[in-house]
Amino acid sequence: MNFRILYFDTIESTNSEAIKQAKQGVDEGLCVSARQQTAGRGRHGRKWVSEMDTGLYFSIVLRPKVEMRFLPLITLMAGVAVHDTLVGFGLKPDIKWVNDIHVSDKKISGILAETTEAPDGLAVIVGIGINLRSTNFPQEIAGKATSMEEVMGNTFNGGEVLQTLTRYIDYFYGILCSENGGAKIIDEWKQRSTYFSGKAVRAVLENETITGITVGLEANGALRIRTADGGLRIIQAGDIEQLRQI
Numbered sequence: 001m002n003f004r005i006l007y008f009d010t011i012e013s014t015n016s017e018a019i020k021q022a023k024q025g026v027d028e029g030l031c032v033s034a035r036q037q038t039a040g041r042g043r044h045g046r047k048w049v050s051e052m053d054t055g056l057y058f059s060i061v062l063r064p065k066v067e068m069r070f071l072p073l074i075t076l077m078a079g080v081a082v083h084d085t086l087v088g089f090g091l092k093p094d095i096k097w098v099n100d101i102h103v104s105d106k107k108i109s110g111i112l113a114e115t116t117e118a119p120d121g122l123a124v125i126v127g128i129g130i131n132l133r134s135t136n137f138p139q140e141i142a143g144k145a146t147s148m149e150e151v152m153g154n155t156f157n158g159g160e161v162l163q164t165l166t167r168y169i170d171y172f173y174g175i176l177c178s179e180n181g182g183a184k185i186i187d188e189w190k191q192r193s194t195y196f197s198g199k200a201v202r203a204v205l206e207n208e209t210i211t212g213i214t215v216g217l218e219a220n221g222a223l224r225i226r227t228a229d230g231g232l233r234i235i236q237a238g239d240i241e242q243l244r245q246i
């Protein structure tokens with residue numbers, strides 16, 4: 001893939017800029033990176049705290065030639081790429097379904113994939129936030145979030161992290177777009193996530209809450225949960241919480 005990176009000091013949201021670029025018809029591989037976001041956003045309309053130089057704020061425009069129903073696998077692919085990036089810097093991350101990267105049960109990175117109509121079809125914007133430093137976490141997330149600096153005890157250069165990240169995105173996106181790419185990405189995800197199977201979880205959906213044990217992923221990346229009554233529930237979207245087993 002041809003990467004072209006637009007660097008900003010301050011921007012509202014790298015995802016919004018990437019969406020704007022996609023609508024104008026940019027090629028796949030256009031990336032947007034910023035030192036600070038004034039309106040960084042997360043999933044479910046949440047805010048993504050994006051103070052100057054405390055995180056990596058990055059988005060990439062993709063034009064995947066995969067069937068619509070497999071689009072959720074792009075998020076999984078990005079999770080695998082972030083996971084391996086962090087491993088490359090000495091961390092031991094876990095991927096929490098569907099797109100949170102945790103270290104020691106605290107969130108260190110999040111991924112927000114959005115779609116938009118481009119002049120010649122659909123574009124997928126993958127936005128990635130990685131916490132480099134913990135200094136500016138607001139109180140409500142301070143106990144649940146961590147950063148590369150906090151985990152490793154030394155500072156990290158955002159540029160180097162970005163370089164490694166784009167390398168892994170290139171590699172795993174290539175796999176996703178290859179023959180049987182979806183199954184291969186699920187297999188890569190499985191090797192990196194303790195959530196794949198045997199995890200006691202609670203899935204908080206719009207209208208209900210499901211508890212049970214994870215039993216793998218569907219072909220499109222949906223999470224399978226075995227409930228206490230032996231039933232199987234397929235979770236396409238929603239927040240997952242780990243249940244502490246006593």
Ligand code: BTN
Nearest residue numbers: 013015040041042043110127129
């Ligand atoms: C989440 O875990 O809720 C997803 C967070 C995604 C944050 C990133 S930071 C770069 C990109 N631009 C945004 O506005 N959001 C994503």
